Amino acid sequence: MGQVNVRPQAALALDVGGTKLAAAVVVVGGDGPQVRCRVQVPTETDRGAAHVMERMERAAARALADYRATESAVPVEACGASALGCPDAAGERVAFGANLMEGWTGMPVAARLSHAVGVPCVLLGDVQAHALGEARWGAAAGAPSCLCVAPGTGLGGGLVIDGRLVRGAHGLAGHLGHMQSVHAQGMRCSCGTLGHIEAVTSGVGIGALYQGVDVASADFDPAIDGAWVARRAARGDARARAVLARSGFALGSEIGSWANLVDPAVIVIGGSVRKAGAVWREALERGFRSQALEPLRDVPLVDAALGDDAALVGAAEYALDRFARPA
Ligand SMILES: [Zn+2]
Numbered sequence: 502m503g504q505v506n507v508r509p510q511a512a513l514a515l516d517v518g519g520t521k522l523a524a525a526v527v528v529v530g531g532d533g534p535q536v537r538c539r540v541q542v543p544t545e546t547d548r549g550a551a552h553v554m555e556r557m558e559r560a561a562a563r564a565l566a567d568y569r570a571t572e573s574a575v576p577v578e579a580c581g582a583s584a585l586g587c588p589d590a591a592g593e594r595v596a597f598g599a600n601l602m603e604g605w606t607g608m609p610v611a612a613r614l615s616h617a618v619g620v621p622c623v624l625l626g627d628v629q630a631h632a633l634g635e636a637r638w639g640a641a642a643g644a645p646s647c648l649c650v651a652p653g654t655g656l657g658g659g660l661v662i663d664g665r666l667v668r669g670a671h672g673l674a675g676h677l678g679h680m681q682s683v684h685a686q687g688m689r690c691s692c693g694t695l696g697h698i699e700a701v702t703s704g705v706g707i708g709a710l711y712q713g714v715d716v717a718s719a720d721f722d723p724a725i726d727g728a729w730v731a732r733r734a735a736r737g738d739a740r741a742r743a744v745l746a747r748s749g750f751a752l753g754s755e756i757g758s759w760a761n762l763v764d765p766a767v768i769v770i771g772g773s774v775r776k777a778g779a780v781w782r783e784a785l786e787r788g789f790r791s792q793a794l795e796p797l798r799d800v801p802l803v804d805a806a807l808g809d810d811a812a813l814v815g816a817a818e819y820a821l822d823r824f825a826r827p828a
Contacts, residue, residue, distance in 0.1 A: 510825055511575040512817035513565055513618055515557055516809075517584040518627060519601070519654050520544055522553070523809070524560035526568040527817035528575050533638050534814045538567035550604035557582070557610070558617035565618050580622035581820030582610055583630030583812040590672040592623040592823075600691060621824045625668070627812055629675055631771050631805070632659025633666045634815030640806040641767040648765040649805070650677055650756055651772035652727075655691055656699040656706075660763060666819060677759060678703070684751030689717040702752040704728065704774055710744045731777040742780050749781035753788025760789070760797045771805035 509530035516523045525539040540560045544553055565577060586598025586605055593612065598605035615622040632649035641647035641661070649659040658677030660667040667674045678699030679692055688709065690697035700706050704727030705716055711730045714720045733741035756768060768789075774781070790798045807814055 509575045510821050511568075511577045512820045512825070513561055513577050513580040513620065514813040514817040514820070515561055515580070515582040515584070515614070516627070516630070516812040516816065517544060517553070517557060517582065519546060519585055522556055522560055523813060524557070524564040525813050526564055526577055527813055529814075529817065529821065534634075534810075534817065536810050536813055537572065538564045539813075540564045540567070546602040550598075550602050550608050553602065553605075554608055554610070554613055558613060561614055561618050577620055579817075579820035579824035580614055580618055580620050581630070581816030581818070582614055582622060582624045583627045583816040584610060584624060585627055587676075588624045588626055588629075588672045590668070590670060592625055592668075592672065594624070596672060600693075621820075623820050623823050625666070625816060625819055626657070626659070626672070626675070628657030628771070629659040629666055629668065630812040630815035630819065631657075632661050632675065632769070632815065633818050634807050634811040634813070635769045635771070635805055636661035636664065636666075636815075637818050638807065638814055639811060640769045640803045644766040646763075646765045647767045647769055648756070648759060648763060649675075649769040649771060650752070651770075651805075652702050652704070652752060652774035653772035654704055656703045656752070657772070658759075660765070662763075665822075666815075677755065680755055680758075682751060682755055684747070684754065687715070689715040691716065698751060698755045702748050702755070702774070707744060707748050707774065707777070710748060711741060727774050727777060731781070734778060734780060745777055745781040746784040748774075749777070749784030750788035750791075753785040753790075754792045755788075756785075756802070757789040757792030757797075760793050760800055764797065765800065768800055768802045769805050770802055771811065775804060 589596040611622040656678030658675040682698040688700035707727035708725040
């Protein structure tokens with residue numbers, strides 16, 4: 502039965518996305534992670550960072566109180582927070598997030614949560630947490646390394662090598678979305694730069710491609726996004742199908758280039774855009790093989806397996822590594 506002698510450990514985990522905010526206690530033993538006492542509420546980014554921070558504190562405290570009231574056999578030793586925006590190198594504050602919500606840059610997330618729940622806390626990026634969760638217990642479990650790519654509202658990435666999340670010197674490692682691409686020439690990225698791959702591969706970017714304008718344009722309609730285009734494509738809209746093929750190929754090409762740089766054993770595809778359908782997926786695979794060096798062309802591109810729990814599991818794992826392990 503695997504690592505039955507591993508002492509179970511528990512961490513509080515948060516997953517703060519653009520639309521929803523989740524908190525839970527993750528108990529990790531030899532048989533895998535169990536997500537307990539999950540609390541989920543809308544993030545409400547439109548009300549600003551101070552409001553969101555308070556919601557995070559309340560959700561975390563409630564999940565922890567629920568856990569302690571019902572099943573406290575495994576004590577909670579740490580807290581990991583996966584959140585939108587860029588964390589700093591120390592995992593303490595949001596280094597950059599002004600484009601996501603007012604007041605988010607500089608928010609001392611780790612200290613605020615630690616004060617609220619009474620255990621040490623670390624902050625990491627949302628796709629970084631996804632990547633670690635999938636690498637430890639999901640689609641890349643057992644693989645020596647993985648690159649996780651998540652086209653959703655934006656385009657995130659995360660890299661795990663030898664079981665460890667690579668965070669980089671500034672906490673930003675894995676920001677695949679902000680790589681220049683020939684497929685995004687003239688398109689404005691969410692970070693403000695022209696030509697980054699996110700501009701044509703995120704859900705918003707797919708909408709922009711369909712409309713033939715970039716996201717910064719006054720003519721851009723945010724209601725036309727990746728999901729909208731995918732629905733049109735499924736009904737036979739030729740333009741929608743062409744846009745999905747172009748976007749999928751562009752993303753696959755970028756992943757192929759990244760594979761040449763880091764040589765991952767497995768590539769995990771997460772994010773909502775991966776549900777865009779067969780046209781997108783086939784183009785993604787084709788784009789990948791067009792850029793990957795010959796020995797890498799058979800590296801598997803697999804779907805993320807942990808669903809909504811991936812970031813919670815990854816954040817808990819990261820926090821346990823930092824504050825609690827080795828047992
Ligand atoms: Zn960018």
